[in-house]
Amino acid sequence: MPYSHSVGTALVAALAAWLIIENGFGRAVLGRAVGLGIMSHLILDLVTHGHDIVLWPGLPSPKLGLGLYEAAPFAAFIIEFAYGIFCWRVYRGGRGLLALIVIGNLANLSFLSPAIPGPEYYFAGLPLVVVTVVFVQIVVTLVLIGVLARRV
Ligand SMILES: [Zn+2]
Known part of the structure; x- marks a missing residue:
């Protein structure tokens, strides 16, 4: 999952969602909640996935993930x-x-x-x-x- 599950993709998506919802739609609390939700997904993925989360799309290493799904x-x-x-x-x-x-x-x-x-x-x-x-x-x-x- 090189694009959907990179640290950089999650950070950019969280920041974009927060800024668009807060500034574009005037829903500050909702924007922050969506941004936090996206970041919490990344944190849970880092704990559960097995070494398949890259820092940025296209970077071959390091691959992160504690691997709880498998272990x-x-x-x-x-x-x-x-x-x-x-x-x-x-x-x-x-x-x-x-x-x-x-x-x-x-x-x-x-x-x-x-x-x-x-x-x-x-x-x-x-x-x-x-x-x-x-x-x-x-x-x-x-x-x-x-x-x-x-x-x-
Ligand atoms: Zn995920």
Whole structure:
């Protein structure tokens, strides 16, 4: 993932999102939240990914990542799950948002370890299908978060 998961890409994306949302749309708090969200994704990736995060697109080394997905997938699950709960607490989200965090993390369990059976069994040898499923999952999750995070 040389482009989407480099330290530089995350920094530029976080800064751009923050500045565009804050200055372009006048939503300062939202801009900072999106920027922090992008940076927190990088930090979680640095902990969980296995030596595949470069500093900048095109730079062959160093490749960063502690590799918890491979070495200790359940520890990666606990860290990501705990981070989701932490964000929910900071945001003071409702029960629907908490349910989405719990269900979403549990639904990802089979992706973290081959020992846990899941739908990815049907995607073996079909990398474009995997990417498409992950993309759809991201979009659906973002929409659900947007709906469930609304304050009534
Ligand atoms: Zn990532």
